C-alpha cells in the first residue's frame with residue numbers, strides 16, 4: 281500500500297536554467313482557494329509544518345510548525361522562508377530533535393511561535409511541552425538554532441494544577457502578549473461521552489525580554505461562559521492600531537476535520553469580550569494562525585485566517601492548509617468564513633525584500649504545477665500507476681522525482697523511467713518501451729509526508745524536445761494494512 285500525491289511529477293533537465301526571476305518589487309499577490317490545500321517547497325517536498333504560524337522577519341516570511349515526517353507524530357519544529365508566500369525554502373529544524381531537549385517528553389513541542397525582541401535583537405521561541413508547560417528558546421536567527429532556557433515560563437498561579445495548552449505569543453507596540461488555554465482534566469462537569477475535558481482561554485502580558493509572562497491573566501470569554509467558551513483552543517490574535525484586541529480560536533479538536541471558528545473582541549484586556557462564531561466547522565480545518573499582510577497601496581492590513589485542514593484524514597502529516605482574508609464590517613465585527621469550494625481570494629501584499637529562492641521543483645523544465653488541487657490517494661498496491669509527459673526541451677535529464685509517502689511497503693516500490701513511441705504503441709500488446717533507469721524504495725526509505733523521491737537512478741539520459749517519456753510506479757503489496765498508522769479511506 282502506498283500513498284501518492286495524485287500525479288505530482290517534477291522533472292529537471294541539465295543544461296537548462298531555472299525560471300525564477302529575482303524579486304524587484306515589494307508588491308506581490310497570491311490567490312488562495314479552499315481546494316488547493318497542499319503546500320510544497322521549492323524542492324517539491326510537502327511543507328511539513330502543522331499547527332503552523334507565519335511571521336515576517338527580516339526580508340522573508342517564515343512559516344514554522346511541527347514536523348510529522350520522521351515518526352508520523354510530532355517530532356521537532358521545521359521552518360521555511362519565502363519572500364512571496366509561494367516560493368518556500370526549507371530552513372531545517374529550529375533545534376535538533378534527535379538530541380535531548382525539553383521537548384522530548386512529548387516528542388514535539390506544539391504550536392510553536394516566535395517573537396522578535398528588538399531590545400535584545402533576539403528571536404524568542406515559545407512552544408508547548410505538555411505538562412511541563414511552555415518552554416522558551418532564543419536565537420539570533422528566525423530559523424534557529426534555538427537554545428532552550430533551563431526553566432519553563434511561569435503562568436498565572438491561579439492555574440496551578442491545570443495543564444497549559446494551545447497558545448500564541450505576539451508583540452504590539454513593543455509589548456509582548458500570550459493568549460493561552462489551560463486544560464482541566466478533572467472537571468466535575470466532564471460528560472461520560474462529551475466533553476472529556478474543559479479548557480478556558482486567557483491572555484497575559486509578557487515580561488520585557490519576552491521569555492516569561494507577568495503572571496497576571498485576563499479571561500477571554502463571552503459573558504455566557506458556555507460550553508463553547510470552555511472548549512477554546514488553537515488561538516491566535518492581534519491588536520489593531522486603535523488598541524482593539526482580536527482573539528481567534530477554534531473548539532477542542534486537534535488538527536481535525538473542522539471545529540467551531542471563533543472570534544473574541546474587546547477594547548481592553550479587562551473588558552467584556554464580544555464573541556462571534558465565524559463558521560460551524562472552519563471550512564473543514566482547525567485554526568493555526570492569523571497572518572497580517574500589509575497592502576502595497578496603503579498601510580491597511582489584511583488579516584489572513586489559516587488553518588490545518590484536510591486532506592489529512594487519518595494522518596496529520598497529510599494535512600493541507602487553507603488561507604483566506606478575514607472580512608471586517610464597519611462596526612469591527614467579522615464576516616463568516618467563506619467555505620465555498622469555488623471561493624478564490626486574491627490578496628495583494630508587501631513582499632519580503634529577499635530574492636526568491638529556487639530549487640529542484642521551481643527550476644524544473646517539465647512538471648506538474650506547484651499549486652493544484654492535489655489529494656492523497658492510496659491505490660498503488662492495487663494498480664501499477666503510470667505518468668507520462670512530452671519533453672518540452674532537448675537536454676539531458678538530471679532527475680525525475682515524485683511525491684510519495686511511506687506506508688507498509690514490505691514489497692519495495694519500484695519506479696521505472698522510460699521513453700515510448702506513441703500512446704497507441706504504449707498500450708498495444710507486446711510493445712516494449714526503452715528503459716532509462718529505475719529506483720526502488722521500501723518503507724524505511726520514505727517519510728510520513730509527501731516528500732519527493734527520485735524515480736530513476738539514471739543520470740545521463742539525453743532526450744529531444746517532443747520525446748514521449750513516462751515512469752511506472754509499481755509495488756503490489758498485499759501485506760495486511762496497518763490500520764493504526766495509515767488508513768485507506770474508501
Ligand SMILES: *[C@@H]1O[C@H](CO)[C@@H](O)[C@H](O)[C@H]1NC(C)=O
Pocket residue numbers: 429430
Ligand atoms: C542550564 O543547565 C545546564 C545543566 O543542567 C547548565 O550546564 C547550563 O549552564 C544552564 N544554562 C543556563 C542558561 O542557565
Ligand SMILES: *[C@@H]1O[C@H](CO)[C@@H](O)[C@H](O)[C@H]1NC(C)=O
Pocket residue numbers: 416429431432433434491492493
Ligand atoms: C519565569 O518566572 C518565574 C517566576 O518569576 C520563574 O520561576 C521562572 O524561572 C521564569 N522562567 C523563565 C524562563 O525565565
Ligand SMILES: *[C@@H]1O[C@H](CO)[C@@H](O)[C@H](O)[C@H]1NC(C)=O
Pocket residue numbers: 496550
Ligand atoms: C479587572 O476588572 C475587575 C472588575 O471588572 C477587577 O475586579 C479586577 O481587579 C480587574 N483586573 C485587573 C488585573 O485589572
Ligand SMILES: *[C@@H]1O[C@H](CO)[C@@H](O)[C@H](O)[C@H]1NC(C)=O
Pocket residue numbers: 537538561564590591592593
Ligand atoms: C470532512 O468533513 C466534511 C463535512 O464537514 C466531509 O464532507 C468530508 O468528507 C470530511 N473529510 C474527511 C477527510 O474526513
Ligand SMILES: *[C@@H]1O[C@H](CO)[C@@H](O)[C@H](O)[C@H]1NC(C)=O
Pocket residue numbers: 520522523524547610611612613
Ligand atoms: C477600534 O476600531 C474598531 C473598528 O475597527 C471599533 O469597533 C472599536 O470600537 C475601536 N476601538 C476603540 C477603542 O476606539
Ligand SMILES: *[C@@H]1O[C@H](CO)[C@@H](O)[C@H](O)[C@H]1NC(C)=O
Pocket residue numbers: 309310311626627628
Ligand atoms: C490578483 O490581483 C493582482 C492585483 O490586483 C493582479 O495583478 C493579479 O493578476 C490577480 N491575480 C489573479 C490570478 O487574478
Ligand SMILES: *[C@@H]1O[C@H](CO)[C@@H](O)[C@H](O)[C@H]1NC(C)=O
Pocket residue numbers: 716717718719720737738
Ligand atoms: C538502478 O537501475 C537499475 C536498472 O536500470 C537497477 O537494476 C538497479 O537496481 C537500480 N538501483 C537502485 C539503487 O535502485
Ligand SMILES: *[C@@H]1O[C@H](CO)[C@@H](O)[C@H](O)[C@H]1NC(C)=O
Pocket residue numbers: 722723724725
Ligand atoms: C530497506 O532499504 C534499506 C536501504 O536499501 C535497507 O537497509 C533495509 O534493510 C530495507 N528494509 C527492508 C525491510 O527491506
Ligand SMILES: *[C@@H]1O[C@H](CO)[C@@H](O)[C@H](O)[C@H]1NC(C)=O
Pocket residue numbers: 740742
Ligand atoms: C553519457 O552518455 C554519453 C552518450 O549518450 C556518453 O558519451 C558519456 O560517456 C556518458 N557519461 C557518463 C558519465 O556516463
